[in-house]
Amino acid sequence: MTNEQIAQDLVAKFGEDKIYGIMENYGLLNVTTSVDTIVPLLHYLYQHPTFKFQFLTDLAGIHFPDAVGQELGVIYHLHSLENNVRLIIKLYVPIESPKVPTITGLYATANWMEREAFDFYGLIFEGHPNLIRILNVEDMDYHPMRKEYPMEDATRQDKIDALFGR
Amino acid sequence: MSDVALVSNPNVGIDKSEENKKYVNELTTLNLGPTHPATHGIFQNILTMDGETIIDSEQTVGYIHRAFEKIAERRPFYQITTLTDRMNYCSSPINNMGWHMTVEKLLGIDVPKRAQYMRVIMMELARIADHIICNSVLAVDTGAMTGFLYVMQWREHIYEIYEELCGARLTTNMGRFGGMERDFSAEAIRKIKHFLSEFPKGLREFESLVKRNRIFMDRTTGVGAISSERALNYGFTGPNLRATGVDYDVRVMNPYSSYEDFEFEIPVGTTGDTYDRFLVRGEEMWQSLRIIQQAMDNLPEGPYHADAPHYYLPPKQEVYNNMEALIYHFKIVMGEIDAPVGEVYHSVEGGNGELGFYLVSDGGRTPYRLKFRRPCFIYYQAFPEMIKGSTLSDAIITMSSMNVIAGELDT
Structure with a gap:
């Protein structure tokens, strides 16, 4: 079971328009999919007789402000413990309506991971049982990991205060 | 603190519904944490308890979130x-x-x-x-x-x-x-x-x-x-x-x-x-x-x-005597690479x-x-x-x- 076989199988099953962006990063297969495919795709991988991607290692949000229409991303890290193969699945949604179906029905562990992605990136996981902030305070009105909220710039010139400047 | 937590978590609290009638005692809500010596860290657990038994609980985390x-x-x-x-x-x-x-x-x-x-x-x-x-x-x-x-x-x-x-x-x-x-x-x-x-x-x-x-x-x-x-x-x-x-x-x-x-x-x-x-x-x-x-x-x-001179700091004594070491030291410390x-x-x-x-x-x-x-x-x-x-x-x-x-x- 190689990365190529997995990629070919997924493309054969879901079609080239749904599974694209296939590449290998340091031996790790990456595929990109669309919002409406992610739940069937994860179920398919879970129930596949040989692949058995039944462990959700991690779920990360990401923000690319320059990619118009695909600003926010979700990155699923799957692991097939039986075959010891890892797989990364990405999907991108527009920032105006960052709606992604939840996968808490398949993985109980996705609950807090999706809450974290909502908290920091504002991704709305539709169908999530309890989509509230998890690490930040509840009355925060923005999503701090988005790129439009920069940390203080280390090279800024305007702070010349002798005590608090750099 | 407990008042704040209960107001902000409307789902948790004393549930007087028909289903909970089966419990022997009146249900109590117990706020364990955020700072409690037995939890070894800052976690809040809001427990719904029937006497000594935990019926339901909700966790609040993020008290030491440092971004x-x-x-x-x-x-x-x-x-x-x-x-x-x-x-x-x-x-x-x-x-x-x-x-x-x-x-x-x-x-x-x-x-x-x-x-x-x-x-x-x-x-x-x-x-x-x-x-x-x-x-x-x-x-x-x-x-x-x-x-x-x-x-x-x-x-x-x-x-x-x-x-x-x-x-x-x-x-x-x-x-x-x-x-x-x-x-x-x-x-x-x-x-x-x-x-x-x-x-x-x-x-x-x-x-x-x-x-x-x-x-x-x-x-x-x-x-x-x-x-x-x-x-x-x-x-x-x-x-x-x-x-x-x-x-x-x-x-x-x-x-x-x-x-x-x-x-x-x-x-x-x-x-x-x-x-x-x-x-x-x-x-x-x-x-x-x-x-x-x-x-x-x-x-x-x-x-x-x-x-790996671009990423590994040179020994300090070389930094003062060797130009390449000084350059790399400076570039690494300033994060210029x-x-x-x-x-x-x-x-x-x-x-x-x-x-x-x-x-x-x-x-x-x-x-x-x-x-x-x-x-x-x-x-x-x-x-x-x-x-x-x-x-x-x-x-x-x-x-x-x-x-x-x-x-x-x-x-």
Whole structure:
């Protein structure tokens, strides 16, 4: 079971328009999919007789402000413990309506991971049982990991205060 | 504090519905935490209780959230090492080296064998320190203070070895990209050998106090159990997963830093209860000792860091006499060296499980995105399920045996 076989199988099953962006990063297969495919795709991988991607290692949000229409991303890290193969699945949604179906029905562990992605990136996981902030305070009105909220710039010139400047 | 929590969590509270009529007593809401001596960290548990039995619970986390992932997007790579220290502060060398290996993977640096073995020794010492704390504090929570006091001195010995190698004790900032910052001194080797010869006695003494202690076994057996299916579904890794009977260990599945050279076993439990978690951690300490012994016996000669002048700080005496060294020193310290474009995921077996680093680099001096996979954060969400129907005192030791570290959970 190689990365190529997995990629070919997924493309054969879901079609080239749904599974694209296939590449290998340091031996790790990456595929990109669309919002409406992610739940069937994860179920398919879970129930596949040989692949058995039944462990959700991690779920990360990401923000690319320059990619118009695909600003926010979700990155699923799957692991097939039986075959010891890892797989990364990405999907991108527009920032105006960052709606992604939840996968808490398949993985109980996705609950807090999706809450974290909502908290920091504002991704709305539709169908999530309890989509509230998890690490930040509840009355925060923005999503701090988005790129439009920069940390203080280390090279800024305007702070010349002798005590608090750099 | 309790008023605030109850107002902001409308779902939790006293439920007077028809279904709850079956409970004997009137239901009470108990606010355990955020600061409570028995939770070893800042966690809030809002428990709905029927007498002494927990009916339902809700967890609030994030009290020590420090925005590490956001800060990391502004820091040069080497400055992120100090952030990783502060995640699982019981075993910070593992975090440091996991991060270093992630960046080395991105940069394509080959670490010499001696540095890899040194890393293995320090990581296994850190694992022992982590498990010492978890197991002895679990004993304290069940009422056995003595074992904790006896075994804590061995953590002190481990911290002295850290001091020999990096000067720090808790937040170690140990190692560099490409290897270690200095070789083992004669004193460090003496201390490690002393630890290897003396610690088994201390550990055996601790185990003789606790392991087959009738009171301890009665308190922990069958408490806070979870099945292997649920544990996998909840993303458990590390000792907590192995206690349920799944032999998943990153050191064996995806060996890093020459772990494939060593012979050791993965202890597994059967029922996934508190006692199994205790036993798995206890046995892992013996296996760690085996690994350290093998690494010390076969410690290769040679350089203790890679030849990577763009990323590895030159020795200080050269900085003052050698122009190239001065340039590299300046560029590294100021974070002027760009990393290549790429995405890399690397995971190590931390004290609590698979500690992963997902790094997206856009070719700049800082990561574009850095996601820490913190095992604590992921498995703590199973806590309500594990304590449902148990008593309050059982919930305390369940939490203690899961080794939930607030720093790692909240980043």
